[in-house]
Amino acid sequence: MTPPRPPHVVILGGGSAGWITACLLHHRWAARGGRVTLVESPEIGIIGVGEGSTPQLKAMFDLLGIAEAEWMPACDATWKLGIRFSGWSERPGFESYFHPFPGPIDLHSEPGFIRACAAARRGFAVPAHPDPWFLASVLAGEGRSPHPGPQFPFAPGYGYHFDAYKLGAFLRDWGVARGIVHLPRRVVDVALDGRGDVAALVCEDGERIAGDLFVDCSGFRAVIAQQALGGRFISFADNLFNDAAVVIPTPHSGPVLPQTDSIAMQAGWRWRIPLTTRVGNGYVYSSRHISADQAETELRAATGMLDAAEPVRFLTMRVGRMEQTWERNCLAGGLAQGFMEPLEATALHIVIATALEFAQALEEGGFTPANRDAFNQQAAERYEGIRDYIVGHYRLNQRSDTPYWRENAANQHLSDRLKAMMTAWFSQADLAQANARLYGARYYSAMSWHCLFAGYGTFPAEDRMRPLPDGIDDGGLERVRAMLVACAGNFPPLPGVAQIR
Numbered sequence: 001m002t003p004p005r006p007p008h009v010v011i012l013g014g015g016s017a018g019w020i021t022a023c024l025l026h027h028r029w030a031a032r033g034g035r036v037t038l039v040e041s042p043e044i045g046i047i048g049v050g051e052g053s054t055p056q057l058k059a060m061f062d063l064l065g066i067a068e069a070e071w072m073p074a075c076d077a078t079w080k081l082g083i084r085f086s087g088w089s090e091r092p093g094f095e096s097y098f099h100p101f102p103g104p105i106d107l108h109s110e111p112g113f114i115r116a117c118a119a120a121r122r123g124f125a126v127p128a129h130p131d132p133w134f135l136a137s138v139l140a141g142e143g144r145s146p147h148p149g150p151q152f153p154f155a156p157g158y159g160y161h162f163d164a165y166k167l168g169a170f171l172r173d174w175g176v177a178r179g180i181v182h183l184p185r186r187v188v189d190v191a192l193d194g195r196g197d198v199a200a201l202v203c204e205d206g207e208r209i210a211g212d213l214f215v216d217c218s219g220f221r222a223v224i225a226q227q228a229l230g231g232r233f234i235s236f237a238d239n240l241f242n243d244a245a246v247v248i249p250t251p252h253s254g255p256v257l258p259q260t261d262s263i264a265m266q267a268g269w270r271w272r273i274p275l276t277t278r279v280g281n282g283y284v285y286s287s288r289h290i291s292a293d294q295a296e297t298e299l300r301a302a303t304g305m306l307d308a309a310e311p312v313r314f315l316t317m318r319v320g321r322m323e324q325t326w327e328r329n330c331l332a333g334g335l336a337q338g339f340m341e342p343l344e345a346t347a348l349h350i351v352i353a354t355a356l357e358f359a360q361a362l363e364e365g366g367f368t369p370a371n372r373d374a375f376n377q378q379a380a381e382r383y384e385g386i387r388d389y390i391v392g393h394y395r396l397n398q399r400s401d402t403p404y405w406r407e408n409a410a411n412q413h414l415s416d417r418l419k420a421m422m423t424a425w426f427s428q429a430d431l432a433q434a435n436a437r438l439y440g441a442r443y444y445s446a447m448s449w450h451c452l453f454a455g456y457g458t459f460p461a462e463d464r465m466r467p468l469p470d471g472i473d474d475g476g477l478e479r480v481r482a483m484l485v486a487c488a489g490n491f492p493p494l495p496g497v498a499q500i501r
């Protein structure tokens, strides 16, 4: 049987979400006659923040067949091996830890780390801080490239930092050159047909842009999914307090490490993201706990910009998700689908996963309610799985110096699944099994969950830790350390600031 002809897709919005979705759907369906039209209003513009990714962005470029040499220089991009969390924990020895992206060498070091955690959870004084156990952490700390020399065929997983405007522009040019139709228009209305499906986008001059499938990537406005179709938004405000951000770029100083820094602040945290041309900084905070002025002053002080003329930019965030990602003939993507604070830089990860899973679901099941419900369930679970991991940072961090941190630590609005993960950790149960049972091990690996708990020093109090008796496995850190040092030598050091410019 010949598969049905793919739909004519009309995407509203030309931010990163719109262009990523456009390129992926065009790539998948163009050869079978699928068409993609993207409508965006240059006057409204894009949000333009969002400078860090997970390895999913690499998977996307690989899928599209776009080489790093082609897109990275065009987007001021650098490599990212993971995220360093600093200042979140007050426990001595745990002031900072690295959350690495997983890679094949972890197969040889992760089991030891998990055994070390098991011993430390029982109160035995063994080295269970995550940093020395993972190749990505070692490479990031030493400022090495994620690309090994030819003798070593085991690259770690990695993502990128990039300029969000330039990434959108790159994908626009790439997509338009391959047949995506780009219409710079302001949409003032959404026309529905007699069944309530979307029939067309109506532009300022009255032009109607019709299609079979509409993708709402109009940002926090959610013009189609919420305004026209009345979709319900589920807020995560009870789980995640941060609802605002202030951003400022700074010039490079010091080494350019392949990592995002996430540094705890009075009422939130700030990111530090190295691009080739500048450093991106942003303070994500709770507007209930500090004012915009206080946030700006704290960010300027932390980045050495107190007396600088460089202006800051403020953003407010709608934290949560649409109840239905796919409603009638409309798919919501990017900020129109939902938003969680960028602590794990997961927004574009979700955009890519949503577009790919949607294309597959539509091909396999068409526009049927059962197919849509199954897809929506999967999308909701992804959101909530990632949210739980982010909430985990706030519950486990051990910082207590301001009302913001104390309220976070006392917050009882946790999902049952996150509570069950915490119970598993504290009752010394198998966390990998719990992750598989509760989340299908789909959103974060057992390694990531162990790093989260261990990285914040979530072990019995220091004065209750006792020497390791004979017969209890300490994970064998010395052997792992020697192996990682030998592996790291295969990865060349990154150029310094002067050379990347």
Ligand SMILES: Cc1cc2nc3c(=O)[nH]c(=O)nc-3n(C[C@H](O)[C@H](O)[C@H](O)COP(=O)(O)OP(=O)(O)OC[C@H]3O[C@@H](n4cnc5c(N)ncnc54)[C@H](O)[C@@H]3O)c2cc1C
Pocket (backbone or CB within 6 Å): 012, 013, 014, 015, 016, 017, 018, 039, 040, 041, 042, 043, 044, 045, 046, 047, 048, 049, 050, 051, 052, 053, 164, 185, 186, 187, 188, 217, 218, 219, 220, 221, 223, 245, 282, 284, 315, 317, 333, 334, 335, 336, 342, 345, 346, 347, 348, 349
């Ligand atoms: C503080 C902050 C930090 C972030 N950090 C990260 C990060 O590190 N990593 C990450 O992956 N993500 C991050 N994000 C999220 C990321 O910025 C977004 O997911 C990403 O930029 C996609 O945005 P978007 O395309 O959905 O929306 P936008 O960029 O807002 O684009 C909306 C588009 O819709 C168009 N539009 C809207 N209304 C109309 C209309 N009526 N007619 C025509 N066009 C219209 C606009 O013109 C624009 O083109 C961050 C977000 C915030 C707020």
